[in-house]
Amino acid sequence: MNTLDTRLDLSTTLGGTMMDVPLNIGWVFEHVLRNHGSRQVVARLDDGTTFRYTYADFGKRVAQLANALVALGVKPGDRVASFGWNTHRHLELYYAVPMIGAILHTVNIRLFPEQVVWVFEHAGDKLVFVDASLAPVVARACATTQAEKNFSFVVMGESDALAGADDYEALLAGQPEEFPWPDVDERSAAILCYTSATTGDPKGVLFTHRSTVLHALCAGLSETLGFKGSDSVLPVVPMFHVNAWGVPYLIPMIGAKLVLPGAKLDPQSVVDLVNSEAVTVSLGVPTVWLAVRDLLEKNDAYLPTLKTLVIGGSAVPPSLYDDLDKRGISVVHAWGMTEMSPIGTVSRIVAELADAPHAVQREKRLKQGRFAPLVAWKILDENGNDVPRDGKTAGDLWVRGPSVTASYYRVGSDLPCFKDGWFHTGDVCTMDELGYLQLVDRSKDLVKSGGEWISSVDLENTLMGHPAVREAAVIGLPHEKWVERPVAVVALRDGQQVDEPSLKAWLGERIAKWMVPDRIIFVDAIPRTGVGKFLKRELREKYRDLLSSSA
Numbered sequence: 001m002n003t004l005d006t007r008l009d010l011s012t013t014l015g016g017t018m019m020d021v022p023l024n025i026g027w028v029f030e031h032v033l034r035n036h037g038s039r040q041v042v043a044r045l046d047d048g049t050t051f052r053y054t055y056a057d058f059g060k061r062v063a064q065l066a067n068a069l070v071a072l073g074v075k076p077g078d079r080v081a082s083f084g085w086n087t088h089r090h091l092e093l094y095y096a097v098p099m100i101g102a103i104l105h106t107v108n109i110r111l112f113p114e115q116v117v118w119v120f121e122h123a124g125d126k127l128v129f130v131d132a133s134l135a136p137v138v139a140r141a142c143a144t145t146q147a148e149k150n151f152s153f154v155v156m157g158e159s160d161a162l163a164g165a166d167d168y169e170a171l172l173a174g175q176p177e178e179f180p181w182p183d184v185d186e187r188s189a190a191i192l193c194y195t196s197a198t199t200g201d202p203k204g205v206l207f208t209h210r211s212t213v214l215h216a217l218c219a220g221l222s223e224t225l226g227f228k229g230s231d232s233v234l235p236v237v238p239m240f241h242v243n244a245w246g247v248p249y250l251i252p253m254i255g256a257k258l259v260l261p262g263a264k265l266d267p268q269s270v271v272d273l274v275n276s277e278a279v280t281v282s283l284g285v286p287t288v289w290l291a292v293r294d295l296l297e298k299n300d301a302y303l304p305t306l307k308t309l310v311i312g313g314s315a316v317p318p319s320l321y322d323d324l325d326k327r328g329i330s331v332v333h334a335w336g337m338t339e340m341s342p343i344g345t346v347s348r349i350v351a352e353l354a355d356a357p358h359a360v361q362r363e364k365r366l367k368q369g370r371f372a373p374l375v376a377w378k379i380l381d382e383n384g385n386d387v388p389r390d391g392k393t394a395g396d397l398w399v400r401g402p403s404v405t406a407s408y409y410r411v412g413s414d415l416p417c418f419k420d421g422w423f424h425t426g427d428v429c430t431m432d433e434l435g436y437l438q439l440v441d442r443s444k445d446l447v448k449s450g451g452e453w454i455s456s457v458d459l460e461n462t463l464m465g466h467p468a469v470r471e472a473a474v475i476g477l478p479h480e481k482w483v484e485r486p487v488a489v490v491a492l493r494d495g496q497q498v499d500e501p502s503l504k505a506w507l508g509e510r511i512a513k514w515m516v517p518d519r520i521i522f523v524d525a526i527p528r529t530g531v532g533k534f535l536k537r538e539l540r541e542k543y544r545d546l547l548s549s550s551a
Ligand code: AMP
Pocket: 195, 242, 311, 312, 313, 314, 315, 316, 333, 334, 335, 336, 337, 338, 339, 342, 368, 425, 426, 427, 439, 442, 448
C-alpha cells in the first residue's frame, strides 16, 4: 500500500483539518448516556430473577466502579481480569476498566484449571473479578496449582469460596456516581482476550480503544449486523469470547435493549428469556441453537418475537438454517476470529440477488458471507498467487485491517502467521464472483467442539505418550450436536495391544473429559504427504460420516 504522508499538507499548506479526537470507549459511553439513557439493560441473575436498569443508571454504576478500581490501586496499563457470564456487572467492567486506562482481561471460564491460572499469571492480572457461581471453579484452579496467594479477587454476587475476596456491591456502595474520565489515547490497550493456539499455550490478543470502536462501528452497519435501536438483543455468545462479538459496545451505542442471559444457557432458559424479554435478535454458536431447535420441535413451540439469529464461530448446519427459516427466524451467518475483534464476514443478500429465488439466496446465506468494511483480504494458492473468484478454487485466507491483531501479547509478531502486514487466518476458503466467502477447510490443527477449541497436536502428543501407540492423527469430523468432534486415527507399535475404551479412559485421566475423542480408529499406518505430514484431508474425507451415522 502507498504510504505517502499527506497529513503535513493538510494542516500546514492547506490551512484546514479535522479535529484530532481519540477514538476511545469513552466516546461510546458518553454517546450512550446522553442519547439512549432511558433504554434498558436486563440481566438474568443466578437465582432466576431478573435485574433491570436503564443505560443512565448503568452509567452511574460504571462511574462507581471506576472510583472503586482507583481506590483499589488500579492504574493505567494494569490488567484486571473478569471470570464471568454475560451479566450487567460484566458489562460495567467492559466500560469502567478501559475507561480509566486499565486493560480488561476476559478469561474463558472453560479453560482447564492449569490454563486459568496460567493466563492470570501470563496477563499479570492485578485483580480478578469472579462471578459468585464460578468462584468455586477459580478456587479449585488456584488450589490445584497452589497459586491462590498471588491474586486479589472480587466476587460478583454471594459466595465465600474465595477466602479474603472483596464483594463487588460493597466496593461500589457509597462511591460517587461521577468520575473525572481521562481522555484515553486511542492506541492504548483496552481489552485482552486469549485464544487457543494450535499447540502450546493460549495466545493473547490485545484490542486497543481504536480497534474496538472501529469494529463496533463497522459491525453495526446495515450490511453487517444491521441491528436497530428498537431491537431487543440477547447475546448468548459469551462475553469471555472475543468481546461477545462486539455486542457490549455496539448494542448500547445504537440504544437497543440489551438482554444478558447469565449462567443459564440450557434451551428452556434461553426460550423463556426470549419470550419474556421480547427478544428480536440473538447471537451465538450453532450448538446452543441446535438444542433450542430440538426443544421447539418437541413442544411444537415458536418464538414469535425472534426475527434474526446471528450464528458464527462454526459453520451453520443447513438443517438448522432450514428449520429456523420455517419458524420465521432468519439466520445471519457470520465468520470471524479473536484476532479480528472478531467480525470478518457476514452473509447478507447483495442487491444483485434481491429478487433471486429462495434456493439461490439460501445457498449464499449458508456461506460465511461478504467482508465487513475495514477488513482487507486475499486468498492465495500454494504459490502465493490470488485464487480466481470462481467459488470453487480454494486458497489460504489472509486478512489485514485496523481491528486485526498485528502481534500476540508478550509473544510479538515473529511467527509465520504474521507476514508483510498481513495475518494468516488458518482458514482455507473460496470466494465467488459476488464476494461471498466460503470456508472449505482449516489449515490450523484445531478442532472446534461446541464453540470451544481442542488442539489436535496436543491430543496427538498425549496419545503418542501411551506405551502402545506408535503414531496418532486427530481430525475434526461433523457432529450433529457439537458441529465438530475430535476423532483419533491411531497406529499401534508392533506387538502392542490396547482397545478403544481403555485408550479413551487413559486419555480421560490426562486431559479434560470433553476433549477425549469420540472415536479412536486403529489403522496399520497413517497416510502421509510427500514431506511426511499426516494427510489429514484424506482422513477427514474417508471418515466424514463416521459420527453422523453413529450419532
Ligand atoms: P475464535 O478465535 O475462537 O473465534 O475462532 C476463529 C475460528 O473459528 C476461525 O478461524 C474459523 O476456523 C472458525 N470459525 C469462525 N466462524 C466460523 C464460521 N461461520 N464457519 C466456520 N468456521 C468458523
